[in-house]
Amino acid sequence: MSNQKNRVPAVEGWFVADGEAALLGSQCNECSSYFFPKETFFCRNPACRGSEFKEVALSQRGKLWSYTNNNYPPPKPYMAPDPFVPYIVAAVELDKEKMVVLGQVVSGVEIADLKVGMEMQLVLDRLYEDDENEYIVWKWKPVTEGN
């Protein structure tokens, strides 16, 4: 039964995996540039030699930059369910960090529901499961009245 499985992040250290969803990026102590996934050894700003970073939770909301979907199963290492269910992938622009971050969109959303510029919210959802675990990943969800 899926509700007895352990909830395991599909990748370690990229997001807060329980409680309220948040992507974990890093911010350079020297120049304040943000990075996702985290940089921890070098700052990619060419004018900065910073090498120390703090882990930061990135904005949980942003504006839809663009969106598309997978109507056919992607190749491994994507763990596609059989039968495959098409899903949407969105690129969302975070206002404060001024960066665009990709993520799947939760099920139940159609392409026709989306429009560039829409407000999107980060949530946690299942990526795939095996016999023991349910693997969790971040996803985007349109902000609608009341959520």
Place this chain on the structure above:
Amino acid sequence: MANDVASLGAAMHPWGKWGRNFVEYGVQAANDALDDAGLAWKDIQLIAGGETVRNGYPGFVSGAAFAQALGWTGVPVVSSYGACASGTQALATARAHILAGMCDVALVVGADAAPKGFFAPTGAGNKADPDWLRFHLLGATNPIYFGLWARRRMDLYGATQSDFAKVKVKNSRHGLENPNARYKKEVTEEAILSSALVSDPLHLLDICATSDGGAAIVLSSMEYARKLSTDPVRIRAISTVTPQYPSDVIEMPNFATDSAHSVPSPDTSFRDSIAGNAYEEAGLGPEDMSMAEVYDLSTALELDWYENIGLCKPGEAEKLLNDGDTTIGGRVPVNPSGGLSCFGEAIPAQAIAQVCELTWQIRGQAGARQVEGATAGVTANQGLFGHGSSVIVSK
């Protein structure tokens, strides 16, 4: 001009799914390019190979794989990788040797044997590799990125799936006349719009295939070329630029763009800078181009390139297409070869193939797909992880 070199010989192995070793495609293209230049293999002073990563060790050391197949002659060898821009990396390396006076004539070869279907990640399952992770966590195939860029055109500029399909219709007509093209069949807008929707808004026929194929260019100093040809075609510029931080367009295989929080986005986007740097080196501008060969991974991406290489302003590409400006016979034909739409990707060969097409066009040897009065052309291409690729070829 001080930086000019000659495109002295050009040849391609036809694109297709031939099921043979990539080295065979490269060798045939190399020998045909040598014939085209009126040279023999023993005349070549440097061999530069574009690498392929899907054909084992010989692919990684492709320059040596081609040299061994052609017969060892003791010449220096280089093998270059820049993903889809590998061919330009090899051309740029050969040109640098020539301009530095280290050799007079070089052979540049790229060839690939591609797997069927979506490209899957390379790198043997290294779980820290962003290319592995983008498939595992997002299922972000290459068409996902193409779909994102295409949808943005629709929501920002009002582009339609019909506009995208018309790019394919145009290219399919151009490719009909190209003996090296894999797909030589006219495709209707209806057929495109009724093909499978892969990554909305893009249909199967909006997205380029993956192919086997090869291409080769004999590159030489202008002085060397003038001994063999009265009017050699010139390579005026080669751009291999990287993006400037912060690069703010989501690109394969990344999960996120750079952040423009602390440093503002550059005035010129990465894609604008690719041909922009080539124009600057050549001392030419978009208005001087008779044609362009651009990297049409998808139909919608071809429209982006019209703007990125300066043929029109952002948001005007659909008009340029629908006015017929980019069709052979129009003001500035784009992808007179038929483009990747008719060829499919043979990764290390495709940037070299673009230069082959411009060379033939400028010589007036393009047959029924000839661009009348072609005097100059620009190529645009881009490799994963920030490899810009643009070449300007002229009379």
